[in-house]
Amino acid sequence: MVKFPALAFLVVAVTACDPYWGFRVQVKSPTGQPIADAPVEMACVRREPKIVKTNASGEAQLGGMGSTYPPECTVKVAKDGYAEQQFTFDEACGGDRKNCKTKSREIQLQAPAPAAPAE
Numbered sequence: 001m002v003k004f005p006a007l008a009f010l011v012v013a014v015t016a017c018d019p020y021w022g023f024r025v026q027v028k029s030p031t032g033q034p035i036a037d038a039p040v041e042m043a044c045v046r047r048e049p050k051i052v053k054t055n056a057s058g059e060a061q062l063g064g065m066g067s068t069y070p071p072e073c074t075v076k077v078a079k080d081g082y083a084e085q086q087f088t089f090d091e092a093c094g095g096d097r098k099n100c101k102t103k104s105r106e107i108q109l110q111a112p113a114p115a116a117p118a119e
Helices: 004-015
Strands: 020-028 039-044 050-053 059-065 073-077 085-088 104-108
Touching: 020 073, 039 059, 050 059, 085 104
Parallel strands: 020 104
Antiparallel strands: 020 059, 039 050, 039 073, 073 085
16 A cells, blocks of 8 residues: 555645745836846845846746745846836835735836936
8 A cells, every 4th residue: 555645645735835925027118018038136135136037928927935025125127228127025015015915016127327428
């Protein structure tokens, strides 16, 4: 009698109950076109940065263990030829990460500001 399938089911069932948060970032050009391969970096205090790239639809998914978005995190979006943009989960949630209903954010990248003329 083999009991491994029952044990595997129990392990999956128990770990499936752990809370997990997810956040989708949609990156677009100034004209509203999706931007593929844009690095989206989540940098949090006392954690290793996590970098994902947008897909062909300009979407990237961030996520992690826990029931709320992590504190003290900055999400940066950068792509060559565009000005970098960033936000925090506190900003995305209006200062209330615990009761946040926001699950995504659209970022419309802009052309970088012109360089100041040399003096």
